[in-house]
Amino acid sequence: MSDIPLGAIARVPGLVIRLVFTAMRFKRRAKKSAKMLRRAMMKGGMSREMASQLAARYEESFSIRELIGKTTGEEFHLSSFIPF
Amino acid sequence: MSKDEDETVKDVLDSKNDAQEVKEILEAVSATVPKLLNEITEALFSAEKSEAFGMAVAKFYKSMVDAGMNEERAFELTEKFMDSSSPGGMISKVLGDSGGINIGGHGHHGHRGSHDKDGDEIEKKIKEKIARKFEDE
Numbered sequence: 001m002s003d004i005p006l007g008a009i010a011r012v013p014g015l016v017i018r019l020v021f022t023a024m025r026f027k028r029r030a031k032k033s034a035k036m037l038r039r040a041m042m043k044g045g046m047s048r049e050m051a052s053q054l055a056a057r058y059e060e061s062f063s064i065r066e067l068i069g070k071t072t073g074e075e076f077h078l079s080s081f082i083p084f
Numbered sequence: 085m086s087k088d089e090d091e092t093v094k095d096v097l098d099s100k101n102d103a104q105e106v107k108e109i110l111e112a113v114s115a116t117v118p119k120l121l122n123e124i125t126e127a128l129f130s131a132e133k134s135e136a137f138g139m140a141v142a143k144f145y146k147s148m149v150d151a152g153m154n155e156e157r158a159f160e161l162t163e164k165f166m167d168s169s170s171p172g173g174m175i176s177k178v179l180g181d182s183g184g185i186n187i188g189g190h191g192h193h194g195h196r197g198s199h200d201k202d203g204d205e206i207e208k209k210i211k212e213k214i215a216r217k218f219e220d221e
Contacts, residue, residue: 008107015114022121029129030172036134037141044142050159054141054166061172062128070179 034059128171141166
């Protein structure tokens with residue numbers, strides 16, 4: 001039997017779920033922010049096409065997968081955490 | 085109490101302390117990390133900031149087009165401007181330049197960024213200029 005108390009182990013799923021929800025919220029807010037950015041660029045005189053391209057690029061820069069990849073120094077694949 | 089029994093008791097106490105430490109760390113992480121991430125999210129994606137940034141990007145683009153630059157080139161430069169000044173771009177740049185956190189020795193070893201290449205180019209130009217000056221004299 002593991003030495004880690006049950007109380008500590010019981011916290012792990014909760015933490016994972018909270019992190020997943022936080023990541024989802026991050027993604028949703030990034031999308032909303034990109035939408036606002038696109039609207040502001042169009043209001044500022046840019047064409048819809050250009051504003052959309054730039055907004056997509058802006059949204060991509062918040063990709064959690066890429067950010068993790070840059071943090072660890074290699075491309076992030078979920079499979080790298082699952083050994084089978 | 086024999087020496088063996090003494091050591092066993094000591095081991096049990098040590099492992100209990102480690103387990104307690106793990107529990108405390110998990111408690112701290114589960115309380116602070118999601119809160120911290122939420123606060124970062126709020127700070128990065130506020131409506132006012134997004135709108136102000138969008139207006140700044142549009143202004144940058146328009147100023148170049150108004151100055152006579154063709155639209156394609158102006159768009160390219162606007163992309164670069166956006167990459168370098170958007171929060172996501174800045175985070176990527178910081179992580180990219182630092183080579184990331186080296187987990188298990190898989191970092192960007194020997195990676196030469198664009199800054200290094202720019203530096204080499206500048207150095208080359210300066211050397212050429214100095215050499216030309218000496219030749220003139």
